[in-house]
Amino acid sequence: MSLEVMVRHRVAGFQLQADFTAPAGLTVLFGPSGSGKSTLIDAVSGLIRPDHARIVADDRVLSDTEAGIFVPPHRRRLGHVFQTGRLFPHLSVRRNLTYGMRPGPADFDRVVRMLGIDHLLQRSPAGLSGGERSRVAIGRALLAQPRLILADEPLAALDEARKAEILPYFERLRDEALVPILYVSHSVPEVTRLATTVVALRAGRVIAQGSPAQVLGDGAMGDDAASIIGARVVRHHDDGLSELAAPSGPLWVPRTDAAPGQALRLRVGARDIVLSQGRPEGLSALNILPGRIAALRDAPDGSVMVTLQMGPDRLIARITRRSASAMRLAEGQDCHAILKSVAVQPSDIAPDRA
């Protein structure tokens, strides 16, 4: 399953001009609000008809303005999970779930069990909590046996605790490969946790697409620029820190819930890294990682993106152009990356598959 999207559309205020491909797995359409993400997902759903579009799912053309093809939404077989759930208020949870149900691999009992909503079936949507509503909305979309799930900021309306409740269900959908997912989000933690592919949008244009590490490491990402590194939990210490083993050396982060031995993905913000040419002494920061400068790139916003090679890992630091020239940084130089433990938030840590 793969989805090819080409959309040209005038939206209030700007021109949406996006081309991207979503391969199997979970693709996050990532960008700030107003960047055109929801318009794109509505175009894929057929809920809006863009000025120019070519949208192909596998080999099935869903929209092609050149050829005059437009498949109406009810014939697209795409499951749309809306931000606020959009459950039918006059139907019970069970009748919401069965509204679009078809026979297929996602059968009723399995979906209801996976989402933990069996005790809600007789209830009315009005009485559900935000998290319960999201789970029912996911189940309703799944039971229609869609070729692709479109999720439009499904967590944006939820508080942190509810987000933590729903995220694992999307991880399961991704890992059980039940169905490919196109997921709209403006949240870096969701990208870190869920994405197998990222398409980054700004003001209606695709500015980067690829793996999360590639896209977050791109200079165009500005404040969102980050590295994704793999690590394994070694042990939890009594002083509130967890010791991780990264390929480049030990890392200390605030206590995580993951058990020793668990593989993790860690997002390290590019602006949270301090560079030092000598090994610094008398510093409060716990993580001092030696590396070598692999690349120096000027970012569009005037900062410099420094890529450090540390064993197999690459770490990206975003520093000012003034610092880069004062330190006379150059490719091939040895350099230390300094990372405060507390700069790594719990939402930056995700369990890694495999």
Added chain:
Amino acid sequence: MGGWLGPEAWQAVALSLKVAFWATALSLPLGILAAHALARWRFPGRGLLNGLVHLPLILPPVVTGYLLLLVFGRQGAVGSWLHEVFGITLAFRWTGAALAAAIMGFPLMVRAIRLAIEAVDPGLEAAAATLGAGPMRVFATVTLPLAAPGVVAGAILSFAKAIGEFGATITFVSNIPGQTQTLPSAIYALLQVPGGEAAAGRLVVIAIVIAMAALMLSELVARRVARRVAGA
């Protein structure tokens, strides 16, 4: 009872109820269709349809009745065709009274239903479409159930209007006791003859009772439907 009111007056009450029932029942499907078209469809001539639907509300009823006579009378374009092909006569029959009542109540009915349909979240209809429901199924399973309180309100308004319709009815089907003499025309007729006030007064009481009963019933039904739709 017959003694208190007299057989002619009872006939008028029964006829009014019959006329109002058929006027409402037969115009309801058309009213729902017109309301949905005005609320959700974009098509050329939408403004014209809106104007046509509302015309009976603005025109003097006697003008509407006269136009009905021109079009649906025995010599009228539609009236003569109906008579020849189906043997149906409308002018000066109770069926004509039902037609006049339906047309006069139509704007009220369409308005109430249209407002209710416009209040249905289009996002829910879109959600139903993404779940594989075609336009007909979306309408029958999402739009109509959620707009049900407005449909009930529209039907009751139309019924109440039909009970009270006078101008268009008397122009189109006249005031024939036992045939086309509805409650309002019976009251009018009684007030034209000396000594008719007492009988007219009794009919007035009945008119008030019917109106109150219809209102209370509509409140009750609307509240029930609203509760079921809200899912509480």
